[in-house]
Amino acid sequence: MSAWGAAAVQAVLVAAVAPLLIGFMRAVRARLEGRAGGRLVQPWRDLRKQLRKESIIPADAGVFFTAAPVVLLATSVLVAAAAPYLSTRGPLPGVADLIVVVGLLLLGAVALALAGLDTGTAFGGMGASREMTIAALVEPTLLLSVFALSTRSGSTDLGAIVAAGAADTAGAFTPASALAAAALAIATLAEAGRLPVDNPATHLELTMVHEAMVLEYSGRDLALVEWAAAMRLTILLGLLANLFIPWGVATSLHPLAIAVAVVVFVAKLAVLGGLLAAGEVFAAKLRLFRIPELLAGSFVLGLLAVITSAVLA
Amino acid sequence: MNQVGSALSLAFGLAGVGALAGLVAPARWRSLAAGAAIAAVGAAGAAAGFAVVSGTGWQVSLPDLLPLAGVSLSADALAGWFLLLIGGVAAVVGVYTVGYAGRSGHGPASRAALAVLPVFVAAMLLVPVAASVSTFLLAWELMAVTSLLLVLGEHRHSPAVRTAGLWYAAMTQAGFVAVLLGLVWLAAAAGGESFAVIRAAGPGLSPVVAGGVFLLCVAGFASKAGAVPLHPWLPRAHAEAPSHVSALMSAAMVKLGVYGIVRVGFDLLGGGPRWWWLLLGGLGAVSALYGILQAAVATDLKRLLAFSTSENVGLILLGLAAAGLWADAGQPAVAGVALAAALLHAANHAGFKTLLFCGAGSVLRATGTRDLDVLGGLSRRMPATTLLFTVGALGAAALPPGNGFVSEWLLLQALLHRAPAAGTVITVAAPVAVAVVALTAGIGVAAYVKALGTGFLARPRSTAAASAVESPPSMLAGMGLAAVVCAGLAVAPAVSAPALDRIATGLNAGTAPLAGGGVDVRLSGIASTISPLWIAVGVVGLAVGYAAAARALGRTRRRAAAWDCGDGPLTPRMEYTATSFAEPLQRVFDNVLAPEQDVDVTHPAESAYLVRAVQYRRRLPDRVEARLYRPLIAAADTVGRAARLLATGSVHRYLAYMLGALVAVLVAGVIR
Numbered sequence: 014m015s016a017w018g019a020a021a022v023q024a025v026l027v028a029a030v031a032p033l034l035i036g037f038m039r040a041v042r043a044r045l046e047g048r049a050g051g052r053l054v055q056p057w058r059d060l061r062k063q064l065r066k067e068s069i070i071p072a073d074a075g076v077f078f079t080a081a082p083v084v085l086l087a088t089s090v091l092v093a094a095a096a097p098y099l100s101t102r103g104p105l106p107g108v109a110d111l112i113v114v115v116g117l118l119l120l121g122a123v124a125l126a127l128a129g130l131d132t133g134t135a136f137g138g139m140g141a142s143r144e145m146t147i148a149a150l151v152e153p154t155l156l157l158s159v160f161a162l163s164t165r166s167g168s169t170d171l172g173a174i175v176a177a178g179a180a181d182t183a184g185a186f187t188p189a190s191a192l193a194a195a196a197l198a199i200a201t202l203a204e205a206g207r208l209p210v211d212n213p214a215t216h217l218e219l220t221m222v223h224e225a226m227v228l229e230y231s232g233r234d235l236a237l238v239e240w241a242a243a244m245r246l247t248i249l250l251g252l253l254a255n256l257f258i259p260w261g262v263a264t265s266l267h268p269l270a271i272a273v274a275v276v277v278f279v280a281k282l283a284v285l286g287g288l289l290a291a292g293e294v295f296a297a298k299l300r301l302f303r304i305p306e307l308l309a310g311s312f313v314l315g316l317l318a319v320i321t322s323a324v325l326a
Numbered sequence: 327m328n329q330v331g332s333a334l335s336l337a338f339g340l341a342g343v344g345a346l347a348g349l350v351a352p353a354r355w356r357s358l359a360a361g362a363a364i365a366a367v368g369a370a371g372a373a374a375g376f377a378v379v380s381g382t383g384w385q386v387s388l389p390d391l392l393p394l395a396g397v398s399l400s401a402d403a404l405a406g407w408f409l410l411l412i413g414g415v416a417a418v419v420g421v422y423t424v425g426y427a428g429r430s431g432h433g434p435a436s437r438a439a440l441a442v443l444p445v446f447v448a449a450m451l452l453v454p455v456a457a458s459v460s461t462f463l464l465a466w467e468l469m470a471v472t473s474l475l476l477v478l479g480e481h482r483h484s485p486a487v488r489t490a491g492l493w494y495a496a497m498t499q500a501g502f503v504a505v506l507l508g509l510v511w512l513a514a515a516a517g518g519e520s521f522a523v524i525r526a527a528g529p530g531l532s533p534v535v536a537g538g539v540f541l542l543c544v545a546g547f548a549s550k551a552g553a554v555p556l557h558p559w560l561p562r563a564h565a566e567a568p569s570h571v572s573a574l575m576s577a578a579m580v581k582l583g584v585y586g587i588v589r590v591g592f593d594l595l596g597g598g599p600r601w602w603w604l605l606l607g608g609l610g611a612v613s614a615l616y617g618i619l620q621a622a623v624a625t626d627l628k629r630l631l632a633f634s635t636s637e638n639v640g641l642i643l644l645g646l647a648a649a650g651l652w653a654d655a656g657q658p659a660v661a662g663v664a665l666a667a668a669l670l671h672a673a674n675h676a677g678f679k680t681l682l683f684c685g686a687g688s689v690l691r692a693t694g695t696r697d698l699d700v701l702g703g704l705s706r707r708m709p710a711t712t713l714l715f716t717v718g719a720l721g722a723a724a725l726p727p728g729n730g731f732v733s734e735w736l737l738l739q740a741l742l743h744r745a746p747a748a749g750t751v752i753t754v755a756a757p758v759a760v761a762v763v764a765l766t767a768g769i770g771v772a773a774y775v776k777a778l779g780t781g782f783l784a785r786p787r788s789t790a791a792a793s794a795v796e797s798p799p800s801m802l803a804g805m806g807l808a809a810v811v812c813a814g815l816a817v818a819p820a821v822s823a824p825a826l827d828r829i830a831t832g833l834n835a836g837t838a839p840l841a842g843g844g845v846d847v848r849l850s851g852i853a854s855t856i857s858p859l860w861i862a863v864g865v866v867g868l869a870v871g872y873a874a875a876a877r878a879l880g881r882t883r884r885r886a887a888a889w890d891c892g893d894g895p896l897t898p899r900m901e902y903t904a905t906s907f908a909e910p911l912q913r914v915f916d917n918v919l920a921p922e923q924d925v926d927v928t929h930p931a932e933s934a935y936l937v938r939a940v941q942y943r944r945r946l947p948d949r950v951e952a953r954l955y956r957p958l959i960a961a962a963d964t965v966g967r968a969a970r971l972l973a974t975g976s977v978h979r980y981l982a983y984m985l986g987a988l989v990a991v992l993v994a995g996v997i998r
Binding site for chain 1: 847
């Protein structure tokens with residue numbers, strides 16, 4: 014299988030699995046709360062329904078509003094194709110760089126924030142303002158985790174980091190990497206808009222962040238936004254999984270290795286998604302102005318990770 | 327005289343012609359003549375710079391041009407890089423000036439303002455090719471004086487321009503004094519004033535002299551570069567100057583401060599001990615963070631851009647500091663990468679800041695205001711300007727696939743490098759610097775989302791914004807050129823690799839810091855790669871591909887009223903403004919920004935329990951200015967008033983002073 018073929022498989026897999034992951038997390042949450050919950054494929058059915066419906070856009074919205082879902086989806090698909098989810102030998106090492114991936118995900122968030130402002134409603138502006146504040150404060154944690162991770166392979170190339178971890182599994186479980194994993198996990202919650210930073214299930218004015226930005230989307234556009242948001246969660250959880258539990262990732266492009274990697278990837282996602290959903294049952298959303306404290310905590314974890322890796326190296 | 331000499335002579339000659347044309351041309355043709363001259367001067371300067379960075383050396387000595395010292399000029403690769411940068415900015419701004427300073431622009435500029443403009447550009451081109459202390463100082467002062475005249479261009483319209491001019495004049499002259507003292511001390515210690523003599527003597531200077539010269543020069547150059555805490559002139563001058571002048575100052579002139587630090591620190595002194603670079607890095611980190619925080623809470627579009635200049639200068643200084651530190655730690659390859667990051671960021675900043683200041687000028691021309699709180703809705707009325715501003719903002723926010731992203735990536739790579747042998751200080755300083763760059767980038771994104779989102783999108787929040795019209799073609803053409811340069815730098819930064827190699831080799835900071843063809847950028851000594859072209863192709867290709875597919879398949883969208891909670895139509899007053907957008911960030915960084923808030927509640931006469939009106943005011947003063955400069959100004963004022971007591975007008979008293987001074991001099995002579 015060529016590297017491009019593997020990348021295409023990855024992108025299709027992430028796109029296909031993302032709504033299922035959301036469905037699975039909802040099911041876990043419903044079961045823990047004593048509800049019956051929906052089916053696993055319910056998010057896919059919702060997407061199909063929305064894709065068939067007409068899009069209605071606000072009277073004053075401009076081109077930024079209609080372009081944002083497409084940009085968001087493009088960044089998500091690009092990351093899904095380039096990052097090492099199945100194989101460490103991607104076709105685009107110059108895109109599968111941790112800093113580039115962070116930048117691409119931020120670009121998607123910026124596109125949505127601009128769309129929120131473009132609606133001209135108070136909700137849109139509110140969501141955009143909050144999203145950008147959180148994104149700004151998450152950035153130091155993200156890059157410090159990058160710093161801690163890059164020491165292992167001497168490079169920010171994701172493929173090299175994951176390959177180094179897969180080759181030396183003992184070296185992947187150090188105090189430094191545990192600290193970095195904790196820091197990156199908190200940053201992931203903030204980036205993906207999960208509890209306790211943002212509640213994806215709320216439509217309450219006081220607490221909305223992501224939902225406030227996308228409030229005016231409907232039909233096909235809404236489907237794209239929701240799909241891309243699910244892909245972002247999958248992308249981030251997948252990165253977390255492969256960076257800190259680097260088992261089962263193919264280091265060659267052999268079809269069998271890729272097939273094994275697909276199974277392992279889905280299993281890792283299910284475990285992480287299940288843990289996240291179970292954790293969310295017990296977590297309440299933080300007040301907006303308490304979030305900086307949480308992110309400062311994750312920043313300290315990241316700094317400790319870097320210094321630990323320097324001291325223990 | 328080779329092609330460099332010819333191009334530079336052409337540039338200086340054209341500047342003279344342009345100045346004359348600005349003076350004598352009739353009002354109708356004035357902006358066209360001056361703008362064309364500036365564009366031509368810039369193009370000639372850029373051509374000279376291109377020849378120099380491609381490997382053509384040049385030097386000339388004109389001993390008869392000035393008494394005593396004469397003029398001596400030479401161009402190495404470092405000078406060529408800045409010639410190219412300044413020339414490029416001037417060429418673009420020249421095209422823009424034709425429209426902006428003309429009748430269809432922001433009101434016709436005065437005769438003097440247009441005559442000085444080409445001289446200013448020529449002075450900026452002269453600074454990097456100066457090859458002796460006296461020539462350098464002369465060019466520097468010419469640049470400072472002409473830029474001051476240009477800042478004062480609209481002094482009749484607003485008193486704020488005069489205040490800005492005063493701040494700029496005081497700070498630029500204070501900076502000049504620092505540079506003058508530093509370079510004269512250096513020349514005295516080296517035994518000659520030509521850069522060649524100083525360069526040869528540089529490594530042999532005593533640490534006290536070298537350190538003192540470095541401190542003085544950094545103080546002077548950093549004040550020109552607008553680094554915090556030497557920045558208070560910058561947000562005022564950039565905001566109040568005519569927009570084409572702001573673009574020239576922010577994109578080009580500020581970079582000469584960076585040039586000065588590189589020239590003195592790396593070239594003339596030949597690098598230095600660790601404390602120099604830690605100090606410079608501290609200055610850069612403070613500039614980057616404070617600058618971007620102020621930008622994030624600014625509501626004046628040009629003030630926002632000005633503070634963002636401080637931020638970007640901070641990042642450039644961080645890159646230079648990393649280069650110095652890695653060179654000192656015996657890692658020349660990584661030092662080369664850090665230097666390349668700083669220089670490339672200087673070029674990228676020049677590209678997007680030209681575009682953004684020109685965009686701000688177009689907004690000012692169309693609406694008469696720079697206040698983001700009352701703008702909005704320009705994307706419908708000025709689609710081309712909005713698109714061009716978006717390109718600039720993408721670069722300035724350092725998001726892929728913008729041009730700022732590549733240089734920030736390089737900077738991060740240089741900071742992420744691990745060398746345990748380099749010592750504890752670097753081991754701790756590097757992650758802190760990474761965190762600073764990351765936080766700066768994050769807040770920068772918020773600041774530019776605010777500038778674009780509240781300034782250009784949604785509905786107009788004032789009648790001025792509602793009646794905006796698109797700019798004339800020459801302004802759009804100037805901005806379009808800048809956007810093309812930004813796009814080129816964004817997708818193919820590797821084309822600068824040979825030039826950066828020459829600069830790094832010339833400064834003994836490794837060889838070939840950047841390698842790779844048009845697609846990938848590879849680094850020397852660091853294993854990471856980036857493919858700016860693939861990132862751009864990936865994002866744009868996937869987005870356009872999907873949009874095209876959706877258009878071919880799907881139905882059109884229907885417009886309807888936005889959700890108004892069922893309570894009447896939404897008005898523009900309900901929109902988020904720049905102030906409200908930045909409110910959460912301002913609250914998070916309350917301790918740094920220290921906003922001043924007053925709430926006045928007025929009660930009706932009959933009862934103190936009822937409320938008639940609530941008035942809320944908030945100001946975000948520049949804290950450094952309030953805490954550092956206000957006391958200084960007050961102290962200078964007090965000393966000045968006290969000194970007036972010495973001069974009462976009595977002739978006897980003055981004679982006594984003279985006698986006292988004479989005696990003191992004689993006593994000093996005898997004791998010695």
